[in-house]
Amino acid sequence: IQLTQSPSFLSASVGDRVTITCRASQGISRYLAWYQQTPGKAPKLLIYAASTLQSGVPSRFSGSGSGTEFTLTISSLQPEDFATYYCQQLNGDLYSFGQGTKLDIK
Amino acid sequence: QVQLQESGPGLVKPSQTLSLTCTVTGGSISSGTYYWNWIRQPAGKGLEWIGRFYTSGSINYNPSLKSRTIISLDSSKNQFSLKLSSVTAADTAVYFCARERQRHAILGVPSTPLLKFFDIWGQGTMVAVSS
Numbered sequence: 252i253q254l255t256q257s258p259s260f261l262s263a264s265v266g267d268r269v270t271i272t273c274r275a276s277q278g279i280s281r282y283l284a285w286y287q288q289t290p291g292k293a294p295k296l297l298i299y300a301a302s303t304l305q306s307g308v309p310s311r312f313s314g315s316g317s318g319t320e321f322t323l324t325i326s327s328l329q330p331e332d333f334a335t336y337y338c339q340q341l342n343g344d345l346y347s348f349g350q351g352t353k354l355d356i357k
Numbered sequence: 358q359v360q361l362q363e364s365g366p367g368l369v370k371p372s373q374t375l376s377l378t379c380t381v382t383g384g385s386i387s388s389g390t391y392y393w394n395w396i397r398q399p400a401g402k403g404l405e406w407i408g409r410f411y412t413s414g415s416i417n418y419n420p421s422l423k424s425r426t427i428i429s430l431d432s433s434k435n436q437f438s439l440k441l442s443s444v445t446a447a448d449t450a451v452y453f454c455a456r457e458r459q460r461h462a463i464l465g466v467p468s469t470p471l472l473k474f475f476d477i478w479g480q481g482t483m484v485a486v487s488s
Contacts, residue, residue, distance in 0.1 A: 300472045
């Protein structure tokens with residue numbers, strides 16, 4: 252299953268609301284997770300099952316969608332949110348990641 | 358709390374086999390509904406799922422790497438391992454191990470949706486393929 256994220260690059264300012272989209276090449280129900288990665292670090296789980304916030308993750312992060320189209324929204328960007336974001340599909344037994352969206356400061 | 362740590366050679370020659378180990382501390386690799394995964398990331402690029410092992414013996418591999426990959430588990434050492442054979446420069450990457458947790462939306466109620474996610478990751482280890 253191929254995942255396509257858009258945009259691949261995004262420039263925004265502190266306080267902005269941003270949305271990242273992830274489209275699956277076939278339906279994956281709600282088997283989608285979102286991760287945040289900063290340089291030199293392992294990815295960090297933000298959201299699973301399309302919309303469930305992982306414990307400890309700020310509520311400004313939210314996810315939605317099902318089937319083939321999903322979104323990650325950050326309601327008010329904070330300085331620590333500038334990072335690369337990946338979606339991951341976990342449908343069945345073979346997994347894959349989107350190509351990533353790099354969010355940087357405008 | 359559970360932690361994962363990758364280890365292995367940082368340099369492998371072309372055509373040889375890359376071997377990495379992920380050591381699990383703070384919990385048993387055999388307990389709970391966990392799958393143990395390997396993921397890699399070439400420099401400046403995205404994440405690629407390699408495969409996973411479940412303690413029941415179930416194993417799944419990325420079809421693009423399946424012919425060269427073996428993932429195994431050593432519960433006596435609380436470790437799981439990755440072997441990737443016939444490596445080329447294209448296999449140069451940071452390799453991560455990660456724990457996949459599965460649970461039902463309502464704990465103990467199997468009729469509710471199954472939730473799956475990678476909740477714990479190792480810090481990653483860089484492997485270069487070069488002569």
